[in-house]
Amino acid sequence: MAGRTILTRNAVINSTHTLIKCREKYLLPSLEVSDLPSFVRMAYRRLFRLQSFISNRKMVRDTYGEYLRYKFKKENYDTKRSIVVGDTPKAPLREEIRNSVMFVVKAVSHLPETKDSKFAIARDNTTCRQVLKNLLTIEYEKQSLIARYRPxxxxxxxxxxxxxxxxxxxxxxxxxxxxxxxxxxEFDICTVYLNEILQTRL
Incomplete structure (x- = not known):
């Protein structure tokens, strides 16, 4: 039914948006986690919880899920990065992961772009959403090529x-x-440069 609002213990949902009442399980804790593997697993779980907010389309959500599995379990990012920027200093892994989680949180957050004090925040969210959309589009094409390939x-x-x-x-x-x-x-090279600027690991 158009315009219907659903209230649950955890969220308020209508036809276009979802308001999360308890956001802690989607954000990393402000207090530093001493154990790095635990911190990485924590970030992985939170990014996966955001999957349902990525898109209404199952294909896009599935692409996002496969992208996360590859990034956390298989990718050798240092090799990829070295092709673009060589052996230059980089941000600490914790900082890259924390910034990456916040990037995705911004990408799935909605704030109308009106001419008031929140315009900059809204524009930032929109930019993150557009970048993530482009990234997942390229990822979908790569995943499709890999799935179809027969030697x-x-x-x-x-x-x-x-x-x-x-x-x-x-x-x-x-x-x-x-x-x-x-x-x-060229897309992957630009993504590495973007990561260098934002100190992320997209």
Whole structure:
């Protein structure tokens, strides 16, 4: 029913927005967690809890979930980063993770962009949402390529898309190999630069 509002113990929900009453389980604690593995797991759980707010479309939510699994469990970000900025100093891992969680929180937060004191916050949220949307669009294309790939029987030495885009990051080093490599490569390079500026690990 249009305009209907649903009240639950944890949220107020209507056709367009959800107001979370208790936000602690989506945010990292302000007090520092001494054990780094525990802190990483804590961030992982919170990012996964935000999955339902990413999009109304299941395909986008699934892409986000796969993206998180890859980032936390398989990606060698230091290798990816070194291709772009070399062996330069970087922000502490805790800070990158904390900033990344806040980035996603902002991306799923809604505040109307009106000309009052909150305009800057609203614009910041909108920018985060647009960046995350673009990131998940590229991720969906990569995941689709990897899922569809079948190695040719007569070319067992041929490198597949998982090796290219997920492990070796060859597309970031050989941009002229194909139009597809250039699109993915330039996007990933820009993402690394964005991470350097924001001190995130998107």
């Amino acid at each position: 040719p029987t007569k070319r067992r030495d041929m490198v597949g898309p998982y090796q290219i885009y997920r492990k070796d990051f060859t597309h970031m080093q050989e941009l002229n190999k194909s139009a597809q490599w250039r699109v993915f490569g």
